[in-house]
Amino acid sequence: MPTRPHGTGALAALFAGAMMLAAIPAAAADCPNRGDLDDIFCDSDGDLVADTPTDPGQLRDPSTIVFAYTPVEDPAVYANIFSPFLDYLRECTGRNVVYFNVQSNAAQIEAMRSGRLHVGGFSTGPTGFAVNLAGAVPFAVKGDAEDWQGYNLIMIVRADSAFETLPDLKGARVAHVSPSSNSGNLAPRALFPDEGLTPDVDYEPLFSGKHDQSIMGVNSGDYDAAAVASDVFERMARRGQIDADDFRVIYRSERFPTSSFAYDSRLKPELRDTILACFMDYRYTEDMQREFDGADRFYPVTYQEHWEVVRRVADASGTPFNRTTWERQ
Missing domain, CATH: 3.40.190.10 (Periplasmic binding protein-like II)
Structure with a gap:
């Protein structure tokens, strides 16, 4: 595991x-x-971002x-x-x-x-x-x-799996990406509970480190499901790294930048x-x-x-x- x-x-x-x-x-x-x-x-x-320093000695x-x-x-x-x-x-x-x-x-x-x-x-x-x-x-x-170009948080499972909805994943092996990742951790924690699946309660997130590693982990069976960015998934499919038909998307969020x-x-x-x-x-x-x-x-x-x-x-x-x-x- x-x-x-x-x-x-x-x-x-x-x-x-x-x-x-x-x-x-x-x-x-x-x-x-x-x-x-x-x-x-x-x-x-x-404006929520750092000002340019007024001290010339701090400029780069x-x-x-x-x-x-x-x-x-x-x-x-x-x-x-x-x-x-x-x-x-x-x-x-x-x-x-x-x-x-x-x-x-x-x-x-x-x-x-x-x-x-x-x-x-x-x-x-x-x-x-x-x-x-x-x-x-x-x-x-x-x-x-x-x-501007955006992407969605998607939850992917293998096409041959029995999982159809987010609540079906209670107790499953679900991959997140990293603690700071929006689609790979923060958005699932904020959005999944309203869909009937709460991270850390219904499953323990397994951090893979990268979106592609989460996707490949689902493909190999190491994970039952993974929360990833849609654009990464689509790029991997275009490159031939994965076959999109080997997966099913059981959840898709609103657009993020x-x-x-x-x-x-x-x-x-x-x-x-x-x-x-x-x-x-x-x-x-x-x-x-x-x-x-x-x-x-x-x-x-x-x-x-x-x-x-x-x-x-x-x-x-x-x-x-x-x-x-x-x-x-």
Whole structure:
């Protein structure tokens, strides 16, 4: 039977230690509003994300821009997918740009907080922690000229299983992804009880670590069911990693935003504005469009508006995006 991996908790503990060592700027004491942001950040305008520092000594102006994409699946796949975009970003910004392979959400968030990551794509759930703990400012999701791209929480079972509804899974082996995952943990905790299935009461969640590992675990019979993101499931089917006909979807939620693209709030404003303009002017390659369900561009969003449903799910599940929740993981 699958067991819960210890890597996420260990990384969270290391991250918590790094936060304890971080010096709190003198200006933090004068912050008129912080909300859920960590102590080294301020939100004086109330838009729920960290302000750009007013002290020039706190601004970051790196000669090499570091970019990372969420480690939802094989990081090497995304390094190749984003390669043409990074070439474009080098030309557009006039600076060197490198791809940073991150192995976990915790490592990605810690990298931005420490200043080693300047812009990147964060998974839906971890975006909230990146905002509050690392000073990330989400500005885009994948989309097209008409709309932003979303996904659903789905509960999958094998096609040959006897499970037909969520309540049928009481006592079953159900995979969640990781504590910070929206579709893989937070949304199930908030949404499933109204459907007659309560995590930690009707079943003990088994953390797989990644969406693809949950899906493959159902396919192999290690899990009876798994709560995963619909876009990951659909990408794996398109790639031929799974046969969608081997599964059944017994639950589908409302739409959530896909992974956010966010910059470090401490970037020098001139560099930040250049990066934002470069992102918004770019059009995806054919490979990127195939990989990202037909999306062809970065669609502008705000954390305050587009992540409202995600924050609502996190609060309803008792896991708001703050340091206390992070350190419990």
